[in-house]
Amino acid sequence: xxxxxxxxxxxxxxxxxxxxxxxxxxxxxxxxxxxxxxxxxxxxxxxxxxxxxxxxxxxxxxxxxxxxxxxxxxxxxxxxxxxxxxxxxxxxxxxxxxxxxxxxxxxxxxxxxxxxxxxxxxxxxxxxxxxxxxxxxxxxxxxxxxxxxxxxxxxxxxxxxxxxxxxxxxxxxxxxxxxxxxxxxxxxxxxxxxxxxxxxxxxxxxxxxxxxxxxxxxxxxxxxxxxxxxxxxxxxxxxxxxxxxxx
Numbered sequence: 341x342x343x344x345x346x347x348x349x350x351x352x353x354x355x356x357x358x359x360x361x362x363x364x365x366x367x368x369x370x371x372x373x374x375x376x377x378x379x380x381x382x383x384x385x386x387x388x389x390x391x392x393x394x395x396x397x398x399x400x401x402x403x404x405x406x407x408x409x410x411x412x413x414x415x416x417x418x419x420x421x422x423x424x425x426x427x428x429x430x431x432x433x434x435x436x437x438x439x440x441x442x443x444x445x446x447x448x449x450x451x452x453x454x455x456x457x458x459x460x461x462x463x464x465x466x467x468x469x470x471x472x473x474x475x476x477x478x479x480x481x482x483x484x485x486x487x488x489x490x491x492x493x494x495x496x497x498x499x500x501x502x503x504x505x506x507x508x509x510x511x512x513x514x515x516x517x518x519x520x521x522x523x524x525x526x527x528x529x530x531x532x533x534x535x536x537x538x539x540x541x542x543x544x545x546x547x548x549x550x551x552x553x554x555x556x557x558x559x560x561x562x563x564x565x566x567x568x569x570x571x572x573x574x575x576x577x578x579x580x581x582x583x584x585x586x587x
Contacts, residue, residue: 367401368401368402369400369402369407369408369564369570369572370407371397371398371399371400371562371574374395374396374398375394375577375578377549378391378535380537380539387551388422388548388549389548390539390545390549391545391549392537392547393547395415395534395535395536396453396534397413398531399528399564406530407530408570409518409529410529410564411515411565412512412513412514412515412565413515413562413565414510414511414512414513414563415511415513415563416510416560417508417560418508418550418560419506419508420549421508421549421558423480424540424547425450425480425500425546428448428472428540428546429444429445429448430471431471433483433495436495437495440493441485444471447540449470449472450472450482450537450538450546451534452470453533454467454533454534455467455488455533456529456530457518457528457530458528459518459528468485468534469484469487470534471485473497476499479501481497481498481500482497482499482500482511484498496513496515496516498513499511506559507559515529526567555580556577557577557579558578559576560577560578561573562575
């Protein structure tokens with residue numbers, strides 16, 4: 341009788357784990373990359389168009405709960421685009437960390453936007469500013485500076501590099517912990533949208549669009565890694581008519 345009861349109990353446990361309905365399983369991360377291009381000036385004679393790039397994402401869970409915090413984001417941008425950071429002043433991560441963004445030249449700001457994060461059963465908004473940093477090994481530093489609740493500041497040093505293949509540029513952006521009360525209550529970024537561009541010295545733009553476009557348009561890719569060990573990606577396309585859509 342004891343053996344029979346144990347066997348039945350073991351079978352019930354195995355079934356509970358293996359035969360559980362899909363709704364009872366662990367939730368999965370969701371991510372949606374949003375991109376768009378704002379035409380600044382259409383140059384004649386086949387010259388590249390001057391544009392501002394709009395880059396954003398929505399991060400969540402498929403059951404509607406707050407996601408584990410994102411720890412790393414990598415954005416791949418369409419080939420053929422031109423970037424001219426040399427036409428802008430610079431402000432590096434070390435300067436911003438030690439002295440704050442007030443120490444940065446106005447001409448080093450190349451982007452701005454907003455973000456939303458969730459923690460302690462509430463959400464809070466943040467402003468985002470992007471600064472053109474110095475040259476680094478193999479590329480250019482871009483510093484993303486987020487500020488929330490008036491006092492919380494999060495500087496993030498990214499690296500913009502050229503790449504080969506389908507994409508021409510990659511922005512590698514580590515995301516630090518956004519700590520609140522207790523390690524288990526780190527804030528999680530749930531959305532952001534940033535517009536990057538502008539006109540620098542000698543009227544040289546930060547971004548120029550590719551001079552050619554093959555259907556369905558210019559491809560972009562976002563890859564995301566999370567604190568719980570999960571990862572995911574999302575692709576999007578900017579059509580040749582400069583109207584952003586998702587794949």
